[in-house]
Amino acid sequence: MTHPAPADPSSPDGPLLSVRGVDVGYRTGRRTQLTAVHEATFDLYPGQSMALVGESGCGKTTLGLGLLRLLPRTGTVSAGNILFRRKSGDVVDLRGLAEQDLRRFRWNEAAMVFQGAMNAFNPVLRIEEHFLDTFRAHESRTRRRDLLERSAELLAMVRLDPARVLPSYPHELSGGMRQRALIALALALRPQLLILDEPTTALDVLTQRSVVEQLTELRERLRFAMVFITHDLGLAAELADRVGTMYAGRLIETGTTRDIFHRSRHPYTSALISSVPPVVGELAVPEPLTGGPPGIDALPPGCSFAPRCPRVIDGCTTTRPELRLLHARDEGLSHAAACLRSDDTELSTEGATRD
């Protein structure tokens, strides 16, 4: 393995979240198990925003849920460590945390915004009840009035009118308002890490814009770290400091947003980017990426992307490339790619002049 040397999470300048060789699997029968995420390794430092991109079925959501151990009943984190530095400074391995401690950990330290704001609220509870429930599950004996006041502050932070939103039922709010309310709710206990699964996918472009702006603003103000899962590369370019591309359950390229968008060294990342038609300028013909990712139960030997790769060479179908360090940087911002040809000049010339 040529991963960048793991940083020490216990030091105060260390990473907030250190994911080391994490496998996430699903039980499919009494003795059968499928591994959906293989050897995920990255360090996330306080305040960073990391996007996980890739097509559907590449393990993005599984990894996101696995980080907080929110997997469905059949899913488990089957290998590796998820080290997290708590507000108190102690480092815990989330993989070893008992269910009860986990419950206290979630929301206080790290919160999740699930995909589809439509379904994340309980439809028969008013928005205020959601806030009260959240506070009460984690803090005892606080007066309802104080809690409502804090809820109102949170809603005002995402530019919602508390007087209108708090007494409403979820169906009375538009999709964008619900998504913003959900973000406010996730931030209720001032977590250090926010995991967002497809935060703007179902939203209109203007609503998406307002959510993006508010997340940027909140992050500057509250300084939480973010991991967000998206298949919208535009969103990743806009909201992330760093990007991890996932394919067939593995992180196959990681780097700063500029590394990924301007000098990507993995053909899958390049193909994803060039399949997006741009809005500005003359007509650019995007390159379609044909086929789909392999099923996780039938991974091809060698590189999983080889069957679709336009730059495949002989070795690709037999050797599975490891993530290789291309450009070392501090704070987990190194550029690394898992491609046998990641050193080829041909792939990297395009972005060489842009920095």
Next chain:
Amino acid sequence: MIDPAAPTETGGRSTDPAPDAAGDDPGTAPPVLSLRGARQVFSTPRGDVPAVAGVDLDVRPGQVLCLVGESGCGKTTTARMAAGLAEPAGGEVLYHGTDLRGLDKRARAGFRRSVQYIHQDPYASLNPVRTVQSTLTAGLRRHGLVKDGDQARRAATALLERVDLVPAEDHLDKYPHQMSGGQRQRVAVARALAMDPEVIIADESTSMLDVSIRVSLLNTLGALRDDLGVGFLFITHDLAVAKYFAWDGEIAVMYLGKVVEQGPAPEIVNDPRHPYTRALVSAVCEPDPDLARTKERVRLRGADIPDPTDLPPGCDFHPRCPLYEQGRCDTERPPLVGSRGPRLLACHVVNGAG
């Protein structure tokens, strides 16, 4: 697996030869479908919602008319009226110049065949208990266009090849749950194609797909437009998709049931003039981190769409509009009139400035 190759040679119609629909000059060919002052009003307990408040649109053979706008602006309602799925509350929908309401039974069956609809969600729009072949040939059988099983299978094979689901044999006997979202959407396209349509109405047909699959499906649809002369009424909220698919056609931007700007796609996307269109174009997330940080954004005065049962007086957009001018915009509704060149625009301020 989808073959990357271009449309296949054998992908023509199997039931009857493709009509020479494109005419001489597609730009001036008579429209297949026209909406004239079409309106739709939904009654709700809180009052009437004018979902579509009078639109005039033409869909011509081999041409794309793209409707863009936010949810709730009436795009889908317009499409449903155009497809004859909902009768307009006012105005008319014309098929080759005849009001749909005036079509006799035979002509109406012809209209049903010629205008096909592709829905947004391929997980919901295909019957889960039908095989691909059964789905594709249901319409052919219903309209008596195939005589026996062999013919039906040949027809289904040709359709799948036309939408690049090859080898077709691998897919004919599959059920929807055995296919990916992109493959399902191709089946939905093939089903629409089975009837040899003059116009396909595609309602957000690529929005649910992954970016990688989206472009190849758009290319497949583009081949139908260019090779078979199918006209498209294409609905999307994604301006990048609109720009790519409608580049040689037109874009109409809708806001609260009205068209606010309409014109050739390159002009609308590269030089938007209505403040709403400008806001839409500037709000798109660009897949380029440097551009994303430097791009100039249009800032709206309000983020949310007004209550459709209680629309503001004057221009519907004025409570959010950055160019709002008191006295005119909040009293008088701007008409959709010709602006520079072939463009239509409904804005007092921009039109007033020339």
